[in-house]
Amino acid sequence: MPPPLASRKKKKNRFLRKTPENGDFNQYWYSALTIETLVGEAVAHGTRIACLSTPSVFFSLPKEVQARATLFDYDRQWDELDQFVFYDYREPDDFPAKLTNTYDFVVVDPPFITAEVWELYADVINRMVVEGGKIICTTVSENADLLDGLVGVKPVRFKPLIPQLVYQYSIFANYTSPALDSPNPEVPDDSDDDA
Template sequence: MSDSEDDGPPQLSSHALAALQEFYAEQRLRTEPGADEKYNIGIIEENWLSQFWYCQETALRLAQEAMRAAGDGGRIACVSAPSVFQKLRELQGEGASACIFEYDKRFAIYGDQFVFYDYNKPLDLPDSITAHSFDIVVADPPYLSEECLQKTSETIRFLTRAKVLLCTGAVMEEEAARLLGVRMCKFIPQHTRNLANEFRCYVNYDSGLD
């Protein structure tokens, strides 16, 4: 590389540039009438650099499925699934209660419903969180890798009484089945922005997602 190239400003990749342009375009759209209904899941917004949240329709569908599976008075754990948790907050008057296990400390505003969670330490949880104390776990591992899914699965197995609703890449199907005994659903989750990898939902019970 020449000296002139070394001294020049850093260049974004085409993918990063496209994501940045999409982000700015979305910010402009948020100022239009009706933007809140389209973009806002809850009071905490997506951090586009590190989080990819579900669209409103997917967040609602997954929240409703979690509530159906948990049953009246059931408990739902959302592991790295912030948009589902916020949608559950909107629906909280309809029966089940939810907790968010999340690295993003902005969610501490939810008080006892927030549990700081680092997937690298899958069982490093407060004493108040006991084994098998949730009727269903909704999980979306933050990275599309076997290592991340393996560690997140430790958390899921500890938390759930039985039911698991996992969202991750289609390429993780065999690993997800091996670790959690889940199968792929027909329902395909959609995000607020287009992702390069195909995402799917997986469950280990008779769900409404087929």
Template structure:
């Protein structure tokens, strides 16, 4: 029996929601509260985000695992702590990492996303990667110290648009070792070449877990000294 596109999408959403709820129920039974070296806990915030925001396949939303959210958020937390709370981060299509930070730590930062479900948050800025330098808020150009990127698509063409956004937002043109042009990103291992070319990013030891994606991502950064991204992810068997 043929089904409409709307019915198929509804089924996909139901499957995604069921899978997400099952994963988080299981995780909560096993979770051990972990704390960053500076004392800031991101575990609770990460769980709350994942439980409260089922993936939306229509927007190509496939969340990191809770452990991966925590590792990425802890890396951001560490950097913000080291450089001071005026350090400004643009979270491009990475709402789970943004919300895993405590409110004080994300006070100078912003979350750029296409999904307006978070538009009541102080830091939300609507973002369409097809318009990489067009935003509804003025005064953003050249004001950020770091961007954190996880595009909904893996192609070079999409990454080029995110790289354009990063260059527009950052204080310095992104490149290896630039203090005002720091970048963290996640994508396929096979994309390492153009991540280096576009943003100066190098593959890190940490491999994100994304339970509902069939292929393996890697993490990338364009600076030395990553701590949480510098360690292997115990969720991923090498």
């Protein structure tokens, strides 16, 4: 189990250092601590991991875990990677049938937050995940009911920090976890306001 968030030291993330965000693709990377938390969840709970529009998570996985993960993304800069599958959310029927019911851990961050985009992503999420598989999604809190209905995820206490994004995202999961039930020290915790 990873150490408590408050005791972790800030680490430099290789992906963040080497990979600039591409505004044309609505790429906004998570902070190093948020990536570390999501990677910790994938490592703890995933045997076959799908990183759906989450290259920062995929490339931050330990190499031995990355070998059993797949990156689904629109950005073709990773085309040469064996674990890369080109993914255009506007073409859900292009999802490879051979990957149906393959992944027991799916982490998702679409480039847009609209219901129409989430409906297209949900179609693929529901095809790729095995029964009982774990799902993490990141989006705005206003999408809570939508995501619960589409993929059965609920908001957790840990909120991701996305430094270049102008609004605050939330994390939604279909399982409980001590790391996700703890506040992110980088983001003001408003859980006391909800009581």
